Amino acid sequence: MRGGRMSRIAIIAVGQSPFVRQYPGSIRELAFEAFRDCLHETPLTRKDIDASIVCSAPEYDRQRSPAGVIAEYLGLNPQAAFYVESLCSSGTTGLRLAYALVKAGLHDVVAVIGFQKMSEISSSESQERMGRGADIQWESPFGTMMPAYYAMHAQAHMAAYGTTLDDLARIRVKAATYGQINPKAVYRKPVTSDMFADPEHIMARTVSTPLRVGDCCANADGSACLIVASEEKARALCGKPVWILGLGSATASVNLSGRDSLTGLSAARQAAQQAYAMAGVGPSDIDVAGVHDCFTIAELMACEDLGFAEPGKGRELIASRDTYREGRIPVNVDGGLLSKGHPIGATGGSLVRTIVLQLRQEAGEMQVDSPEIGLVHNIGGVGLYGNVAILGRS
Amino acid sequence: MPKKGDIDDRFKRFGTVSFTAISKTNDFVAHLEEGRVCGTACRKCGAVFFPPRADCCHCVSSDMKWFEITGTGKLVSFSKLTFAPLGFEADVPYCIALLDYGSYKIFGRIADAVDPADLAVGMPMKTVSNTLPNGQRNYVFEIG
Numbered sequence: 001m002r003g004g005r006m007s008r009i010a011i012i013a014v015g016q017s018p019f020v021r022q023y024p025g026s027i028r029e030l031a032f033e034a035f036r037d038c039l040h041e042t043p044l045t046r047k048d049i050d051a052s053i054v055c056s057a058p059e060y061d062r063q064r065s066p067a068g069v070i071a072e073y074l075g076l077n078p079q080a081a082f083y084v085e086s087l088c089s090s091g092t093t094g095l096r097l098a099y100a101l102v103k104a105g106l107h108d109v110v111a112v113i114g115f116q117k118m119s120e121i122s123s124s125e126s127q128e129r130m131g132r133g134a135d136i137q138w139e140s141p142f143g144t145m146m147p148a149y150y151a152m153h154a155q156a157h158m159a160a161y162g163t164t165l166d167d168l169a170r171i172r173v174k175a176a177t178y179g180q181i182n183p184k185a186v187y188r189k190p191v192t193s194d195m196f197a198d199p200e201h202i203m204a205r206t207v208s209t210p211l212r213v214g215d216c217c218a219n220a221d222g223s224a225c226l227i228v229a230s231e232e233k234a235r236a237l238c239g240k241p242v243w244i245l246g247l248g249s250a251t252a253s254v255n256l257s258g259r260d261s262l263t264g265l266s267a268a269r270q271a272a273q274q275a276y277a278m279a280g281v282g283p284s285d286i287d288v289a290g291v292h293d294c295f296t297i298a299e300l301m302a303c304e305d306l307g308f309a310e311p312g313k314g315r316e317l318i319a320s321r322d323t324y325r326e327g328r329i330p331v332n333v334d335g336g337l338l339s340k341g342h343p344i345g346a347t348g349g350s351l352v353r354t355i356v357l358q359l360r361q362e363a364g365e366m367q368v369d370s371p372e373i374g375l376v377h378n379i380g381g382v383g384l385y386g387n388v389a390i391l392g393r394s
Numbered sequence: 395m396p397k398k399g400d401i402d403d404r405f406k407r408f409g410t411v412s413f414t415a416i417s418k419t420n421d422f423v424a425h426l427e428e429g430r431v432c433g434t435a436c437r438k439c440g441a442v443f444f445p446p447r448a449d450c451c452h453c454v455s456s457d458m459k460w461f462e463i464t465g466t467g468k469l470v471s472f473s474k475l476t477f478a479p480l481g482f483e484a485d486v487p488y489c490i491a492l493l494d495y496g497s498y499k500i501f502g503r504i505a506d507a508v509d510p511a512d513l514a515v516g517m518p519m520k521t522v523s524n525t526l527p528n529g530q531r532n533y534v535f536e537i538g
Contacts, residue, residue: 122480124477124478124479124480124483125480127477127478127479127480128479128480128481130479131479132413135445135501136413136414137405137413137414137417137445138445138501139501140409140411140413141408141409141410141411141412141413141532142409142410142490142501142502142503142532143409143410143411143475143478143479143481143482143485143488143490143503144479144490145475145477145478145479147477148473148475148490149473151473152471152472152473152490152491152492153471154473155471155472155473155515156470156471156515159471159514159515159516160515206474206476207475207476207477208473208474208475208476208477209473209474209476209510210473211473255445255501256492256499256501257444257445257492257498257499257500257501258499259499262470262471262492
């Protein structure tokens with residue numbers, strides 16, 4: 001059956017390049033790494049793919065309209081190719097578009113390829129680019145950057161709920177626990193609470209109060225690829241399809257002056273409500289989650305926005321170790337963006353890949369015990385775009 | 395008198411580095427240069443906006459008027475930057491912040507004269523026009 005309201009949509013293959021500080025190749029070659037990783041795990045060939053969606057954020061490299069060169073390099077001409085962008089959530093916006101294209105019956109098998117090569121520009125240039133993902137007319141002239149915006153959320157959360165720097169450090173320590181066992185993570189070293197307690201240690205160095213170096217994810221170069229297919233194609237091409245059970249997508253004002261509160265992200269809350277409703281599940285049904293921890297405070301807010309903890313109780317959830325691999329709701333047991341790295345356009349695909357591998361029980365050392373339902377939370381800008389996906393094994 | 399062909403690009407004078415030269419809200423900069431920080435209000439439905447808008451998204455009218463920001467707002471949050479994006483290196487350290495005036499909020503900077511150690515979420519602050527060391531104009535928050 002092609003399309004139709006009752007048909008299901010699956011993710012039938014996932015791939016990712018290693019996330020690295022400086023990829024020794026061009027963007028098309030970087031995209032190829034994830035595509036090759038993806039095709040190596042399935043009998044599917046590039047001829048089965050009838051459309052591609054390329055996801056990245058602009059201005060890190062010089063290529064305009066990257067969908068064209070990447071489709072060509074992956075051998076996906078003359079099939080349709082699309083470019084989507086929603087900053088750091090571009091990859092899951094690509095997933096939503098792929099779902100819609102397959103559901104509508106326009107395409108049967110769609111490749112979603114996210115990439116970012118951030119190392120072509122300096123760190124201060126990169127902060128300036130990212131700052132311009134906010135309101136360039138009314139905010140950027142004050143000298144804004146992503147860590148400062150999230151730092152304002154941290155400050156507000158601390159004032160409202162008594163959240164502490166130690167709570168935030170616990171999130172980084174957990175991320176590093178799993179970054180060490182993720183062969184594709186950019187940061188593979190351990191992080192301890194002692195590092196944050198030592199004012200001389202780089203992890204404890206202030207970036208934008210109250211956030212420290214250790215609270216911020218690392219820039220990285222990387223790519224990720226997902227193959228999304230109709231139920232019929234999924235059954236024919238894949239032994240272990242992972243089904244898309246629910247999708248949510250919401251936005252909030254770009255300028256912080258339009259936000260009701262800085263203690264959470266309304267776009268994430270609204271996207272989660274949509275995804276839970278579509279999947280017919282709630283927060284307590286989630287067995288494993290990948291959330292957008294670009295900063296430690298972002299994971300804390302995500303746990304509250306997704307309903308894993310009541311607002312203000314995120315710190316208790318973190319302290320209980322229930323977000324570790326053996327806990328009630330394992331979160332970011334692949335190292336998260338904090339240790340795995342955050343190559344903007346590849347991040348959404350990588351979050352999805354982690355949950356797909358978990359549901360297939362192919363996550364190796366990072367595997368949680370028999371998960372049935374997983375959740376992906378991916379944020380663009382400072383809570384400007386929010387995407388949530390709920391995936392299931394059956 | 396502006397000559398024919400002159401481009402009104404006053405918005406390039408807003409902030410340490412402006413990323414916008416031309417806006418229908420260019421008069422915001424003229425108000426700043428005369429010492430006033432202003433928002434806009436819709437003449438048709440009465441909606442008030444900060445940052446100022448040339449167009450009302452509630453009633454889809456473009457008949458707007460300026461109003462001056464007065465009194466104090468509550469400090470919603472703030473952060474002191476010790477690392478700056480490209481173009482802002484000379485300003486470090488500085489604090490960005492958000493004030494809540496009830497019917498609108500204002501995103502901006504804390505005045506350099508304010509010690510960040512004296513800041514607390516919830517405290518009243520006022521918004522004032524400010525000249526930057528490079529001659530550009532912006533507005534800053536002072537303890538109210």
